[in-house]
Amino acid sequence: MDELAMIKRRQFLGCLTAFGGSYLLTACGGGSSDGIGNAAGAVANSATNNAAVGNAVVNAATTASADGTSLPSSAKIVDNSGNVWTLSGGVVYRNGAVAGVNYNVALALWYAGTVYxxxxxGxxxxxxxSGWTACLDPRTAGISPDGATIPSGTVLIxxxxxxxxxxxxxxxRDGAVVGVNYNVALLLWYGGMMWHKNTSGQFYVWANAGGWLASTDPRxxxxxxAGSFFGVNGHWDYTYTPAQIVSILKSMGCTSYRVGCSSDPSQIAAVAKLAAAFQSAGMTxxxxxxxxxxxNNGNLLSSEGVAYNQAYSVGSAVANALKQYGVTMYECGNELTRQSSTVVDSTQAGCKVADFNNANWPAMRGVMRGMIDGVKSVQPGAKCGINFCVADVGASDALWDGIQPDGSQGxxxxxxxxxxxxxxEVYGDIFNIGIDGAGPGFDLPTYCKARYxxxxxxxxWNTGPEQTQAYRANYVTTQLSNFYANRKSHNIQSVMYYVLDSGNSTYGIMINGAPLSAPYAAFTGFTASHADV
Structure with missing residues (x-):
């Protein structure tokens, strides 16, 4: 984990939580002070509308418009107080003056005593x-229930x-064709995403900027x-002996352990000893x-080919040293999509491929491909993982499909x-994670299960370093409950707490072998009462 980068993202996303309303308005193109430029243009145009609207106010009937009256299909809306609302040039006017900050308006609506x-x-x-508040279309019954389909229903919200x-x-969608689609047999609302199946049985998921992407049925x-669900992170240079680590993990109810290793001989030697101990204990x-x-000089690897060769060498060296000890799972790289050289803006959640650096993308892709191929050159049956953060499905989709951040394919x-x-915790609930920190959430593990x-x-996983031990204990129980309940339906193999020992009380669950009582009790209490089956 890059702690500095995570803290920066925490600060930013915290601001989005505090000011989520204004962020949404800005992102959606309406109702924010960030739209002053557009609003100023609307005000400049208001002079030409004032006279006509002023006359309308004078002559307005005291009776409010019929419920459901909309603009531009009607000339005006009269509310319950006799105010006259009009729409001109994509701007809503109230009694001849611009109503708050609004622009790019396609529809004004009088419904159930409120103007929308x-x-x-959309x-x-x-x-x-006094202003505008983001909401759903008031004419609908709200969001469709998870799993709703067409047919069986006629509309999904x-x-x-x-x-x-x-x-x-x-x-x-709202009367306009959504992307390229045809021969659709089923439309499905599931996990905060829209999916469809064509008449040939192929599923697709709507990925906004990515269009319709091939998937399997998310349901x-x-x-x-089973057998490796509860896990924890550690470091190769701990002063604990391998036998002590095995003993500690057993007492915590953990059967899996994540540890980093480069091609440095001292790291490989330390991890090899760990691997031997884990092999004897039957642990992962x-x-x-x-x-x-x-x-080695800190310069970005110059090309995809150079990056591939370097990573291939490292991957094969690590796997060759550890294969004799039964290691069969490797995570190839740590938060590579979140390096300063790969993400354009670390405060973005990564839902769009355009959130990433096009020029440096080939080097990152080369490193990932090289590590995977290097491992498999030594252990063809090994399982290799690629790591992502926040809501980086823009990155994972692009890597999976061979796409650059500029949209080029092949x-x-x-x-x-x-x-x-x-x-x-700062990234949000992984089963309902927000889009770029503020947008409507979606079920990320379900998305990945169906896509890949x-x-x-x-x-x-963990909360922030600033939290109290009591808070951390409650968070541990809540998160483990959530993860455990979803492990089968979401294809979750392991959840690994960060970290066993951080040398202080910021992240670790113990210090120098002494448990931090509240989070440790929460963790061990949960694993003791929930079988990994």
Missing amino acids: HQNTG QFYSWNG DKQGRKWTVNAGVIY ISGSAA LLVLINQGMND HPKVRWDITTWHNY GVPFMITE
Whole structure:
């Protein structure tokens, strides 16, 4: 884990939590002070509307408009107080003056005693007396229940209040065709995402900027192997002996352990001793191969080929040293999509491939491919994982499908055997994780299960270092309960707490072998009462 980067993201996402409303308005193109430029243009145009609207106010009837009256299909809306609302040039006016900050308005609506507007991005807002508040389309019954389908129903409503329909085998959203789709037999709302199946039985998921991406049926439960669900992270240079680590993990109810290793001989020697102890104990060791994107001088590896060769050498060296001790799982790289050289803006959640650096993408891809191929050159049957953070499905999709951040296709594909993810509290609930920190959430493990068809592992999870031990204990219980309840349906093979010992009380569950009582009791209490079967 890159602690500095995580703290920066925590600070940013914390701001989004505090100011989520204004962020949403900005992102959706309406109702925010960030839109002053657009609003100023609207105000400049208001002079031409004032006279006509002023006359309308004078002559307005005291009776409010009929419920459901909308603009532009009608000329005006009259509310219960006799205020006259009009729509001109994509701007809503109230009694001849611009109503709050609004722009790019496609529809104004009078419904159940409230004035609403919908912008060209599809987002609805309600008038609260002094400004606009983001909301769903008030005419709908709310978000469709998880698992709702067409047919069986005729309309599906997503978390933004958009209406999805199917007509003659084509999917429409708010009346417009959504991406390239045809021969649609089923439309499904599941896990915060929209999926469809065509008449040939192929499923697709709507990935916004990515369009419709091939997948499997997301409702099918996974089949991750039992026996390594409860795990914890450690470091190769701990002063604990391998036997002590095995003993500690057994007392915690853990059967798996994640440790990093580079091609440095001292690291390989230390991890080999750990592997031998784990092999004797019948426990699982997940080895993180720590190969980055820079050379020994700190310079970015110059090309995909150079990166591939360097990583291939490291991957094969690590696997060759550990194969005799029964190590069969490797995580190839740590948070590579979150390096300063790969992510354009670390405060973004990574849902779009455009969130990543196009120029440096080939070097990262080369490192990942090289590590996987290097391991498999020595151990063809080994399982290799690629690691992601936050909501980086923009990165995982692009790597899986051979796409560059600029959208170009036909590049080498990265195919992994395990999808691994880091999920700290600041990133949000992984089963309902927000889009770029603020948007409607989606079920990330379900998405990955259906897109990539391999087991899912959460290889780092914890709350922040600033939290009290009592808070951390409660978080441990809550998260383990959530992970455990979803392990079978979401194909989750392991969840690995970060970390066994951090040398202080920031992340570790013990210090120099002495348990931190509250989080340790919470962890061991849960594992003791929940069998890994």
